[in-house]
Amino acid sequence: MRNSTAGNAQEITVDVAIIGAGPAGLTAGYLLTKQGKSVAIIEKDKTYVGGISRTVEHDGYRFDIGGHRFFSKSAAVVDLWNEILPDDFIQRPRMSRIYYEGKFYSYPLRAFEALWNLGLWRSAMCMLSYAKAKVLPKREIRSFEDWTSNQFGKKLYSIFFKTYTEKVWGMPCDEMSADWAAQRIKGLSLWGAVVDGLKRSLGLNKLNDGSGSQAKTLLETFRYPRLGPGMMWEAARDKIEATGKGQVIMGHALEQLAADGQGGWRMTASAEDGGKVVIRAKDAISSAPMRQLAARMHPLPETTLEASNLKYRDFLTVALMIKSEDLFPDNWIYIHDSKVQVGRVQNFRSWSPEMVPDADVACVGLEYFCFEGDGLWSMADDDLVELAKKEMDILGLVSPDKVIGGAVVRQEKAYPVYDEDYAANVDAMRAELEEKYPTLHLVGRNGMHRYNNQDHAMMTAMLTVENIIAGTRVYDTWCVNEDAEYHEAGDEGAQKSLPDGRKQVSADQAAALSSVRDVPERVSGSTPDDKPAREAA
Secondary structure (H helix, E strand, C coil): CEEEEECCEEEEEEEEEEECCCHHHHHHHHHHHHCCCCEEEEECCCCCCCHHHCEEEECCEEEECCCCCECCCCHHHHHHHHHHCCCCEEEEECCEEEEECCEEEECCCCHHHHHHHHCHHHHHHHHHHHHHHHHCCCCCCCEHHHHHHHHHCHHHHHHHHHHHHHHHHCCCHHHEEHHHHHHHCCCCCHHHHHHHHHHHHCCCCCCCCCCCCCCCCCCCEEEEECCCCHHHHHHHHHHHHHCCCEEEEECCEEEEEEECCCCCEEEEEECCCCCEEEEEEEEEEECCCHHHHHHHEECCCCCHHHHHCCCEEEEEEEEEEECCCCCCCCCEEEECCCCCCCCEEEEHHHHCHHHCCCCCCEEEEEEEEECCCCHHHHCCHHHHHHHHHHHHHHCCCCCHHHEEEEEEEEEEEEEECCCCCHHHHHHHHHHHHHHHCCCEEECCHHHHCCCECHHHHHHHHHHHHHHHHHCCCCCCCCCCCCCCCCCCCCCCCCCCCCHHHCCCCCHHHHHHHCCECCCCCECCCCCCCCCCCCCCC
């Protein structure tokens, strides 16, 4: 690694330049420096590493952006977590429920509990609606609404599926593809919930540790860094820099990634104060959004137009400090109420007691799903705190006069949008870059436009490091088990042949690569009323 100065720009020469200090970028940097390679990582955030897995601190309170359980069926990923952060994991109970009209409902739904909470009249209407759906199901299943109404009845669908789903994805349920519903809620039905409730009552349900075959159920315990997920990635950064082979350059955003004509790269990153850094490297790894990467490359890819059509859903958290005991024991609750805009509320102490420094103060995070540039995203922080206080009052969870502080954290491009054209757009850009630039490697959620978990992002980086060390693409990092199911998918169909005689992905690697979450697509032919705001190129 060589550093020099040219004009007002610092120049660095390394083996590998990396865009983004999130889980993928830091995993790559950590493993490369272990192998003796020199790396430079640029991160546009001035303070925090970890990307969407960062932990933000405000007056001693720590906020997890979106909630991140540390679970993987890949031993290699788990071993790497333990290697980077050997002494700071705690085991936490997993609990999340639905909050609707002042009552809590188990998630996944338990039929008896749900019907009891809804009351006699509404329960009767739900059962009649369910019976109608079974006797007279809708024959042409096109949308999320069609599929879910057939499974649960129109009444239960409207109570427990419609409002929250539309908040998260910003589109009507009757415009979302039924394929997504079938994958997302596969194996669940009202009758299944009844059977599950009976088993629980009789103590016949086994503890779900993630290794069983229960349909779409969630883990009952999980591991978690005691100071939040950012603790993991701060440790990774420190270990990278401690080798003397790597540096993480904070507060610098990608300005240009230029091919040097010799198979290598010249990366320019700029800070808000006008400072620049130029990084020369043989290989480049990008976890930047594909749309942004295409606009910053020189020469511009032929598929820049396709990349510009990729879309994203954005996200913000409003943290409230409340003079109160914890409002609920859950890690988070889902808000199925159309009177408020909040979609989910986290209880940070339930993730780790060390996230909340005061025993007599509760700290919750209200999560709002939005598009960058829309009304919610553009609201002043003080106004967002007031909105959060008002909505907590509407929900009956806390009185505004008990709130003693607040903070806002915005996360742009939190969720890649899967519209009807996204796959073709991604494939076009991927094919061009792989053909023209074998030393440019795309990794991670936004780097590959895949709504993945941490372990998937890490595995794409781990395989990329193997490719760089080998000097050729021996692994196809896009090789994902296409039958992977839900959040913590296992290693079904683990091995898959790769083109050009490249190596097969092992069962352990596939266990992480299959940790991709499903995202709704629009029903073919439907047209949204509003288009998400586009990022300025």
